[in-house]
Amino acid sequence: MQKLLTSLCNWFKDTSNGMTTLIGAAGPYLDIAPEGTDFPYVTYTVIGGLPNWQGFTTTYVARCHLQFTLRDVVADTVATNTELVASKLDVLGSLTMTDGELTRRPIRIEEPRFVAEPIDENGQRVYAGILEYRFNVQRTRGV
Amino acid sequence: MFDDDDIKGSVMRWLMPKLPGILDAIGRETVADIKARLSTPCPAYHGEGKHSPPGQEPYMESGALVHGMKYQVEMSDTPSVAIISTRTWEGDNPNVPFFLEYGTKRMAPRPYMRPARNRGEDRVPRMIRQGLGG
Numbered sequence: 001m002q003k004l005l006t007s008l009c010n011w012f013k014d015t016s017n018g019m020t021t022l023i024g025a026a027g028p029y030l031d032i033a034p035e036g037t038d039f040p041y042v043t044y045t046v047i048g049g050l051p052n053w054q055g056f057t058t059t060y061v062a063r064c065h066l067q068f069t070l071r072d073v074v075a076d077t078v079a080t081n082t083e084l085v086a087s088k089l090d091v092l093g094s095l096t097m098t099d100g101e102l103t104r105r106p107i108r109i110e111e112p113r114f115v116a117e118p119i120d121e122n123g124q125r126v127y128a129g130i131l132e133y134r135f136n137v138q139r140t141r142g143v
Numbered sequence: 144m145f146d147d148d149d150i151k152g153s154v155m156r157w158l159m160p161k162l163p164g165i166l167d168a169i170g171r172e173t174v175a176d177i178k179a180r181l182s183t184p185c186p187a188y189h190g191e192g193k194h195s196p197p198g199q200e201p202y203m204e205s206g207a208l209v210h211g212m213k214y215q216v217e218m219s220d221t222p223s224v225a226i227i228s229t230r231t232w233e234g235d236n237p238n239v240p241f242f243l244e245y246g247t248k249r250m251a252p253r254p255y256m257r258p259a260r261n262r263g264e265d266r267v268p269r270m271i272r273q274g275l276g277g
Contacts, residue, residue: 031197031251045246046198049258051265065261071248117238117247126248132257 001046003097004064004137005030011095012042017088022070022081033071039126040072040081047132062137065109070129075116082112082129089133097137106133158275162223163216165274169267170214170225176266177227177259181209197251200258201243208240208255227256 012023024033024041033041047065068085072078089106113130185193185202195202203209211230217223229240246252 032246032249035249043246043251045252045254047252047254047257047261048198049261051262065257067245067252067254069246069252113245115241115245117242119248128245128248130245 001062001064004095004135005044005046007095007097008044008066011092019085019088022084028068040070040077042085043069043071045069050134053136059138059140061104062139064135064137066133066135068131068133070131071126073124073126075114075127078114078127078129082114082131086112086131089131095135104136104138106135108133161274163218165271166216166218166223166225168274169263169270170216170227172266172270173225173227173259173263174212174214176262177255178209178212180259181212181255195253197253199253200255201253208243211240227259229256 009028011017012019012028022040022042024037027033027037028042028044029037031043031045033043045067047067050063050065052063053061068089070078070081070085072081086108090108093105109132115128115130116125117128118124119126180200181203183195183200183202185204193202201208208229213228213230215226215228217226230237242250243253244256245254
């Protein structure tokens with residue numbers, strides 16, 4: 001799991017993917033961004049409950065359900081950024097991890113969700129675009 | 144000889160009486176699964192951390208979330224479904240269940256519905272087989 005998350009963070013930070021301006025200064029962040037982080041930024045969360053697919057051979061598939069949340073104070077920016085990240089993830093064929101293990105093509109589970117949350121009494125809002133993907137990692141059981 | 148409509152009609156006449164019971168069982172078990180995981184008491188009273196770890200089901204504080212979990216079976220010509228939902232008690236912020244599930248700017252997500260859906264991928268096919276007498 002850690003290798004997958006590290007690879008994903010590196011993928012977001014890769015300048016050739018064109019997403020460095022929307023993930024935050026040190027993003028993407030696990031679960032929650034530090035207080036005072038400038039917008040826009042991206043957080044990711046691991047959603048549990050997925051059993052791994054076991055096989056009778058030495059390989060099996062580790063499955064991971066991830067939520068990506070993009071936040072900004074401008075709704076249009078969130079919509080644009082969410083669409084950009086979704087378009088990149090939708091065509092991501094595979095990720096190579098540090099030990100050479102591969103992910104399969106991630107599967108988008110839901111259409112993007114957009115949420116507005118009030119953050120003060122003056123009506124200021126933060127907007128969030130939420131994406132959910134499943135990643136399947138082909139792994140080799142220790143023998 | 145049978146044509147496709149004959150076969151489909153026979154299957155549906157055999158299946159339809161069983162379907163409400165299957166959907167009811169799926170809804171009941173899923174809600175029970177979620178309620179069980181939402182029933183861990185908040186340990187703040189024992190001097191420990193107040194909130195559950197990010198990414199895990201929230202601890203029970205007021206009990207509104209766990210008591211609001213419900214399911215409803217809807218039978219129709221379009222796909223029949225078992226709808227799992229939650230509500231808050233009157234007076235609570237109606238956005239709380241959503242914010243717990245997906246997180247906010249200041250709060251990490253504590254998902255409880257989507258992990259249940261993921262766990263259901265193993266359980267639901269088994270319950271359908273049982274419901275069909277397989």
